[in-house]
Every structure is written in C-alpha cells, then in structure tokens.
Amino acid sequence: MIFILRSLHLRRLVNEHRPLAWLLYGFALALVASIAFVVAFKYLEEVSWEEAIWQAWQANTTVGYGSRPAESSAGRAATIVLGTIGIALVGATISAVFDYRTDQRERRRMGLMNNPYQDGYVVFNFPGRARFMALARELRDAEEDVGICVVDGRLEELPDSIAALPSIHFVRGSILDKATYERAGLRNSRVVIVFPIDLSVPDSDATTKTVVDLVEQFVETDARVIHVLVDPENEWMFRDSRSTSVLEQLEVLAVVQECQDPYSAPAIQRLLRNTEGANPGTYRPQRIVGWTWRDLQVQSALAAERLQVQVNPLAIIKNGAPDNCPAAPTVIEEGDLLSMVTYRGLDWDQFEQELVRGRADVSS
Template structure:
C-alpha cells in the first residue's frame, strides 16, 4: 500500500496546485493515522501516546521518550520515518506552491473579485488616469476595493498592482464569465472606459458592455457610469440607465478658461477630493415648498456661527441639472441639491433647522 501511495504521489505531482495540496494533506493524514493505529495495538499504549509518537517521528522531532520496544513496532517506526517524513515535507512544499500559484493567478487576472461594495472599472484607462482615480477616490474611501477588468492587457502595471485592495480580472466583455468573476452585482459602481479614447467608434463597444451589464446588476443598487468619447454618439445611450461622463471635460475646462480667467482652477478645486470642498448631492425632504431664494437666505442664517460651510451649486430634478434657477423656483420633495461642501456636512440636521426657521418666519 505504501508503494502504491508513492506511485500515486509521483503521478499527481503535476496536478493543479490546490488539488495537489489537498491530496498530499489527506495522504499525510492517512499514513500517520495508520501508523498511530498500528503503534497503539502493537506496543499496547494509549491513543495519546500513539499519536504523540506518530507526530514525533513524522516531524523528525524524535524526542524518543517512549520508543517502540517490540520488533514489529520498530519496523513500523522505520517505515513511517522513511515515508511519512517525505510526505510532511511534500505538504509544506505543496502549500508553498499553492501560495505562489494563487499569487500568479491573481496577478494574471484569473481569480474572482474578492471585493464587495466597491468599484469596478472596465477597460484599463492607463497608468496616469488609474493612479489619479485611485488617489482621489481614497481620500474619501480609504480602503475601498477597486477591480479592473480588461482583455487587452496581461496584468496591471506594478505601480497600480502593488496598491492595497486592487484586483485585476483578465476578461472579455462578451463573455458571461467575466461579469460573474467581477461580482458586478455585489459592487456599488461600475465605470466603463472606452477601449480607445481617441476613436469615436469606441462608444459602440461601450454601449455593448453597458447593455450586458444591465443584465447582471440591479441599477437601483449599482450605479453604471461610462466615459463618452463623442457627444454625437449620445443617441445610442438614450434608453440606457447609465450616466455618461464626457471625455471632453478637459477640453471644456480649457475653453472655459479662455472665456473666463481662473475658472478652470475653480472647476479643479471642486472636482478634486484633495483640494478641499467637493460637490455633495443631498435630497430635499423637510424643506419642500420653499423657494430657491428662501433656501439661500435661510442656509446662510443657519450656518452662521457653526463650523460648517457650504455653497449651493444646482437643483437636480428628473435627472436634469439647473445651476442657475430662478429665485422663485419652488423646491419639490425628492429634488436633489448639489452643494459645495465638506464630507462631514450634516445635511439632515441643517435641513431641519432651515425648516424650523422658515416656519418661524411665517
């Protein structure tokens, strides 16, 4: 039987590392269990002593405080020390091989996304964009998981891959397995970058990816964002539940700067988490019915003397943004307000104070 195990040991050496690790583990346990049983009955010792002697021999510790006294017991010990020691060594070797195999598989994008409630990015956008995205995002969410999905690269660049909680999946958007491995349904935001930001026809492949994503996610729980190369292609996304971000934002900032000096710096200040205050979207609830003018005046009064500060940027209603509403514009319940403020801004508390102030003034 021992010789048969050794033969099988050689046959399975080239097996997939996890399978091989399991086999070596069970082989090792089986051999040592057999020896413990034989040692107990041949030497007439307790189970405790039999297991102790088995461990000593198999691990080469060899304390020898109660060695075998019978001829049969010594033969069994010799066999164990010849075979089991090799298997214990193989067990450690298999564990190391599996660890290295796992690292390689993860590096090459073959492992399932381990992150939940994180961000998934289809089509690696390049080192600079990826690094900038990660740096800015982690100012707000320090340890959030980020998974890159791409079929055109073999692995992430080292400067990205070495960052904590970064994962890579080598996968084609046309394969069902890609979405399953990426765990798109268990993450909060999926961003689709164009395959080639210099070609407008890349919007076509973006549309295909978004259509397939909508089969796998609940869009009320998982946001879908995409980078649009050419605004002329926006018609393709009319029925999509995803939100577009124009790749021309940088160009627009330049044009704006040409028309209004220093306005690009203002936009940058608002967009970068590392610069200070950022846009925050809050929902109108208690203050529904007051006008835009009343909101502005009340907000200044409520914030006076507190550590909080903010500026109103826009009303968002039915998915449309209005950054310059009429003073008489009446807020409706469910409207969204875009504010320029800091992360700890307690909107619900402030809204309640605005409500109380407007009631008192009436």
C-alpha cells in the same frame, strides 16, 4: 446521476485549482498514514494511545524517536514503512502549502481570481496609469482604502506601480464573457465606471454601450453606473440606460472656458477634486419639498451662519437632468435632488432641519 454530476464538478475544480488539490490530497494521505502508524504502534508495541500518537508525531516530523522506540520486529517494520511514508507525505504537504500560496499570488497577478471587495468600485477598461492613479487618489481621499477592481481583457497584468497600491484587484476577461462580469463581483459593488477602450476613437462609444448594457444586468438597482463618453454626438445610444455619462473631452472644455473666462477652469477643477477645497454633494430634500430655489438660497446662507458651516446651493436635479442656474421661482419637488457645495461631513439632516426652523422663525 447526482454522483456523476458531483464527480464532474470535483474534477473541474481539481483542474482549475491543481495546487490546492495537491495540498488537500497530501494532507489527507499524511493523515491516513499517521493514523495507521498510531494504530499499528499501539497494538504491536502495546503502549497507550498517548504514547502511540507521540511516537507517530516524532517520526513523521523527523524530530526523533523518543524514549520508547519500537522493540518488536513487527513494530520496527511498521515504523520503517509507515514512518517513512509519513515523513515523505508531511514534507510533500508542506511543499504543497508553499506551491498553493505561490499559485494564488500568480493567479491574482494574472487577473484570474474573483473580486474580493464588497461595496467598492469596479473599473472596466484600464484607462492608463496616469488617469487611474488620479482616479484612485481622488476616491481614496474621501474613502480611505476602498476596494477598486480593474476589469480588462487587453492587459496581461496591471503595471507594477498600480498593482503595488493597496486594495487593488485585477480581473482579466473578455467584455463579452458572462464569467468576466461574475468574477468582477458587480452585485456587491457600489459604483461601476466604464472607460472607452480607445479614448481617441469615437466608435469606442459603441463598445462602451455594450459594456454598460451588460453591467446593468448584474448590478443592484441602487448601484451607480458611470460611463466616459468620447463623442457627445453618441449620447443618443445611452438614452435608455441608467448610466450617467461623463465627457472624455472635459479638459478641452476647461481650456476653452479658461480662454474666455479667466480663473473659471481652476475654480471648477477645485470643485471636482476631493483633495482640494469644497466639493459638490448630492442630497435628497424631504422637509423643504415645495420650497422655491429663492427660499433655499436665502435660508441656506442664514442656516450656514447659525450652524457655522459653509454651504452654497449649486444645482437642482430633476429627473436626472441638472439645472446649474435655476430660476428663482423654480419649485423643489418630490424626487428632486440638490447639489450643494460644501466641505466633507455635512450633516444634511441637521442642516435641513435648521432651514425649516429658520424659515418658521421669520414667518412668526
């Protein structure tokens, strides 16, 4: 039974990777022919093993026949037969190497290979060239050359301008096929982003919900899952998901805000861009649990001045819900997160220590 199962597994691998199979078969046959030539030449011509190996190599690679060609009739016959076979097999093996490399490039281009990147990003449903280019540019401003895998069942291949970017991989497959999620390498990915299949159709949120539910079966517990929501009225569908929603209509909201409050949209835009100015950073408080929001605001200004860094409290996040304008008496509790506007590279541990030290100095 084990032999049958292994034979079936081997046959499946051969069918899926035919160029690789031909390469392995060619190499094995060339090796067997070369060994046969070495043994025949040694015993028929009565030479050393070294000389036999040397003659076999020269014959199979068509370099020449050296200073000790076969002299006996049997040796010459062996050279003719085994040497010819060896030459043909070596040539076929070299050709198979190029065929295999070509096949690998073609499979990668067509989205048929597994995601090779670890601790990277996986994007479901290609959002279009402009959106993806912006996404990749912002991600890589903070994480240079981070791996990004695009999963889509509608594309034959990625656009040339996207495929030419470094560390970009494409997986083609149905969102209802388990193999698609396995090939996407979700268990080894840090963040999964799910775009709607149609940014203009609210019903796309239902498909997004399906993908989010399936993704959550494969990702590790510490991986982030983010989905783009077309219609905010559909947020109820994701109530039991651990995925974080982002509104697709952010640009509309930004336009409205700018109409009512000049310069608010550019200010928020700069906050969201890694490539421009300071950005929100999310930090987990440990030493300042029990402080009020007022304490944090006052001590942050003083600690930032002492450490010569730029930090401003932005929001407190309780049970996954952000409060962008907490009341001064709001208490920072165990499990809360803090969103702080700062430049990249803030040493939060050092900053939190400085917060505590500054408050202690005031108290004393």
